[in-house]
Amino acid sequence: MADITVIGSNMIDLITYIDRMPTEGETISAPSFSMGFGGKGSNQAIAAARLGADVAMITAVGGDEFGAQQLDNYEKNGIGTETIIRGKANSGVAPIFVDPTSDNRIIIVKGANEELTPEALNQFIDVIQSSKLIVLQQEIPLETNYRAIEIANEANVPVLLNPAPAVSGIDKDFVTRVQFYAPNETELATITGMPVETLDDIKEAARTLVKEGVSNLIVTLGSKGVLWISPDDAKLIPAHKVDAVDTTGAGDSFIGAFANFYVAGESIPEALAHANDYSAVTVTRPGTQKSYPTAAELNR
DSSP: OOSEEEEOOOEEEEEEEOSSOOOTTOOOOOSEEEEEEEOHHHHHHHHHHHTTOOEEEEEEEOSSHHHHHHHHHHHHTTOOSTTEEEOSSOOOEEEEEEOTTSOEEEOOBOGGGGGOOTGGGGGGHHHHHTOSEEEEOSSSOHHHHHHHHHHHHHTTOOEEEOOOSOOTTOOHHHHTTSSEEOOBHHHHHHHHOOOOSSHHHHHHHHHHHHHTTOSEEEEEOGGGOEEEEOSSOEEEEOOOOOOOSOOTTHHHHHHHHHHHHHHTTOOHHHHHHHHHHHHHHHTTSSSSGGGOOOHHHHHO
16 A cells, blocks of 8 residues: 555646737747646656655546556556546646746646546545545545545544645535645635735735644745644745746645655655755746656755
């Protein structure tokens, strides 16, 4: 059984590098295009695996050629395919547009990811309950996440929930049952309905969730670093200053790296600092998973 079990999405990233977004009804040319493996769940699993973690991935790939490519990608990265469902629908895809400042805009088409239902998890109860950490996101049905939290709670397995993409109407009871809740600042604004214009705003919004029962709130702030708030502590861990090329998948690389370092025995602040190191490297490279370094590359 694996140390880290990621339950979540897989996508094929369709990345277009643009000079600007077109206006309504306008057609423009773009400098370049690339394809790659993505999906928040898969990104986080691949990042942890590249750092040397023992990772299981529970996901539903499409019944098309993209699905076959996903299976091959998992195997190449040391992630077994025993827990991967071959869905009936087409694979999920993510058209991504990256501008000259490295900012991105993303559309997701979930496809087979919708077939990862709560009932589908019942065949993987032993995998979930024997893990050291469960990692979740929100590109699969929310009810599947709720079921995963229930299964993990029954065996006292800690859960990290990355509420991305942010959605309204999430059951806060389940949010308070995870050990780590990890939104970015935009998702924090959506979840709390509070402003996040300044660091003080972000801290105030974060503290409302901690007061509601969140054990460890981790707010990723991009170039400003990461904020960790618990009932007893608060730390802002600065980001590294780098020349960013492409920020696509940087948040996922951070989550996967944090999972790896935390499961390896590091304290929360140590794991957050090392996850910052990892995501700083990824934004200096184009693409999503293709930008994720191995442990040896990170050390260099």
